[in-house]
Amino acid sequence: MSNINILPIEVLTRVFDYLDLYERKCASATCKRWNSILHCARFQRQCRLALTHIFHDELTQLEKAVVKKCYHLRVVHYDDCEDSDDEDYDEDTQRESEKLFSIKYLFQKTPVQNLSDLLFGLGLNLESLILEVRYENCREIIGDCLGDIKNLKELVLLFKSGGNRTPELGLWKIRHDKIESLKVEMPSDSKPLSFIVPSVTSLELVNHCRWSSDTVNLYSRQLLCLKVRLRNIAELDILMPRIFPNLTNLEVRNPFEMSEQFASIRVPLDEEEEQRFIMGMPRLKRLLLEGKFTLLRMVTSLARCANTLEELVLEDQQIEYELLKTVEKLPKLKSLTISECKVLMVSDMLPTLQMPQLEHFKLLSYKSDIIFDKGLSAVKSLELTLWADKNYKILHKVCENLPCLERLKLLLYVKLSNTALRHVDKLEKLKSLEFRHAGPSLLAWKHCPVLVPLQKLAFRDCTMDQPTLLSTIKPFPALCELYFDKCIILYCSVTARHAVHDYVNADDVRLERSQDIITSNAFSKTTPVAVDDFNSKGKIISNGIYSIAV
Template sequence: MDKINELPLEILEHIFHYLPFKTWKICWSVCSLWYRILRGTHFQRIYCLSMNRTFEPQLSELEKRIFPSFRNIALVQWVHRDDDDDDDYEERRLEPVEKDEVTSLKYLFEPTPEKNISELLFSLELDFESLELCSSFGSGRDIIGNRLREIKNLRELILNMYVSHNQTSDQELWLIEHDRIETLKIDLTVTKINIDANLPNLRTLALLTDCYWAFHIIEKHCTQLESLEVQFHSPETMNNMLSLKFSAMTNLQAHLYRDKFVQENYKQTQNGYMHNKKEEMFIKNMPKLKTLYVESNLLLYRIAEPLSRFAHQLEELTLECQQIEFLQLKAIESMPNLKVLNLLYCRIASTRILPTVTMPLLEKLTLINNESHVIFDNGLCNLKSLKVTFWTRSSHKALHKICKKLFNLQKLELLVYSKLANTAFRELHNLTKLTTFRIGKCELKAIHWSHCSALPNLRRIVLTDCRLELSALLNAPLATIFPGLREFYFKSCAIGYSKKSNIAVSFNSDDEARQYCLQQLRAILPDCGISLHDSLFG
């Protein structure tokens, strides 16, 4: 006991996280240190108690005693379904959601799921700080609008409400009022509900809904928001938001789906990249902006050039589902303090076959599932972390160029959706500063490692969703190639073995193969931690 208590408190908390909740009560009875950790405010704020049930039966006394031990609570209410045969279930599964029987607000005072949830939240005098409601019940208005102030220490409110259309009207208003809420996240599938909020301490806001009232909430709290994620209802809503002043904003995420046609029309009505004062003032009015996520062709077209001139504090930019034009790419290159660039599902419309990115100060680059590749040359010479997707059989050529040009790389992650060339790892030794190497979605053979020279500074390898042969893995010169390796992870990999394998041991089960693999790898790499998390043998 004394030895384990000598560990740092952070490590002890991490260990307790993996224990079943039922054993926590036993653990906090072991010693005063464990009691202080498990019942302490810091531990309770880290972990969230999530209850997934119908809430039709009332809570047991044990469940009522559990709740006061947590600061974060998530209630996920689902509609009860009787057991049917497979054919009946398949027919019911295809029915519209609106046909499900959901209790309405007028039944709140009967023994219903809504009554039980209300009793849980307000009769037990819970002192929690975070509440998440994911439900289809119709009494959300009563819980959220009328009694929310009773939860005095509430800091975070997350609403994921799948309310039936026949329970709402255009005049129905949900008013969220609280003095301490700092984070509000709303995800609604119903547009008939009107939501308003009066939250003087609000700092983080996420509105993932196509409702027009979202803009009014943003407008009311814009000067105090530090983080905002918004799904625009229309281009007009976006245009209105460009007139607001976000003086405290550090993180902005904006989504407007399928707007390429709108952006093309806007481009024809404007004089090229001659932006008006609205876009310039929008960027100038965010002097603290450090992180920007854009999933809108129209928004990127309008603010790309002002960003390059006025967003000197911007450090991270993420673009998703964008058709990036050549002038927009040059505007991104000219952002002076940009350190992180993420391009996800994008297409670079360049005059060249492969566009060149010249950003010598960039430290982290992510290129995932893009239709266009970029040239890896000295323009990215200071890059320290790279994550890239390869789709073609010539991926080894791009990898060789990465190894020869990006000599400052410390972390490299590859997602390979094609056959990996035998000589793909031949130039890895040029990355003398590489400490972490991750590769996924490919088949690794012994010949791949045979072309790889020693990497003495490599400390961590992660193989994700890869296919390997057990004999090839154990016969590879791993100790010679990775003399300094300290962590070797196999996540969701398929490791095959057969009677024809060059292994003198036969296995009666996959568990025996797993244990044999762990034993052999630990013998080959005695100073390295080995993990076969969710990997299959067969």
């Protein structure tokens, strides 16, 4: 095609959908046609404007014009009378500061009034609003005016702790008929608050308390997504009697202190109540449990009643092996994530999982060993943290028993054994391979056999030298995407860069953030590689690569 502008606007719009924010900014400066397309409402809705300010003064006309055009707004308000961390900052000093604050804004608008005028005095057409502010200030800013933002669909209130010592103002009711997604994060000293949001389908509550329990109870039958962070164990008992007939996504998190407090406690369980709770969610597809007590309360009922569950995420758990085996009984489970967990074994036997239906498996920050045997043969995507020095045994099991594997991501906190990649050619369907925190050594790559199907190779937060860089691509003749993210490449010369570039079949490979590619000449007279030289044939993805030419 000689000129891309012969394409209709509809086709160009679909093409621009694949660009990130920085790439769209660059594309908008290409020509007037592209600029007009990228400034239409479709793309403006995908941008979020963030205002971080004290709002001493009103916004300028230019600033107001920018705010009027945005559909997604995030406001972080800093109070003039914030509590100091200084131990000498006593109550008398606080009262004196509040007195000065009142005198300062005696003949002009306060920052809170300026912010209220910004939100409700410009006729904003917002679809989502995030407010990070103190509760007292937020109440003064919003008041009963939230309904004036008529198209608002998402509201996030992140209340800061502390603030001015104001008298109790009674119950604050927030009303809006079109809000579909609501997130509220309250400090430990919860304030009286209620929501009247008849269209809400997604609810996230941080620091679950009495008023949030009322909100959950009021809209439980229409929620599709519920995320709660509990403060004490009694709140789980308050949540369990509820019925959620349409819920598809549930996240229950416990603070670390509570997890430690109840980790070793055996509480008498009401199995009938737990079964009613699970059976009250007949459409549940995703469940996240964080804390050492949540799985104990639900796992037995999950195995018996959760026939629709497709994704299970376990975080910060001490799991008895018997409880882990009950997860195998979930018939439709396709994705399992075990993060920062430890399996408690009654003997020296290593845990195994028999889940032939599982397709996606993540084992993150998991220091216990697990046997990758035939029971996980259907896994297509594996994300694995390697802690042990003898990690080659784990990877050999993966290569032998996971023939369907297509994507493999390794998080390395130890050096990868030199023979760890020896059997990688048995993964005949592997298309993507990623290393984080540490990459294979030069000897490891020399032991790596040729893997024809691999198309994408990625390194994140890795350090390697020039010989290792040149060895990474040789075992993969069909490689078309080489990705470096925040990597340090030592002793990398211009010749080595061209050698890597010439070897890769880079028809579909992109160059991202090429301005971050740095070649230092502090130790030699080597000429830096220009971006045009780097992508004369294709493009190698890079995101913050630092190369030292010596």
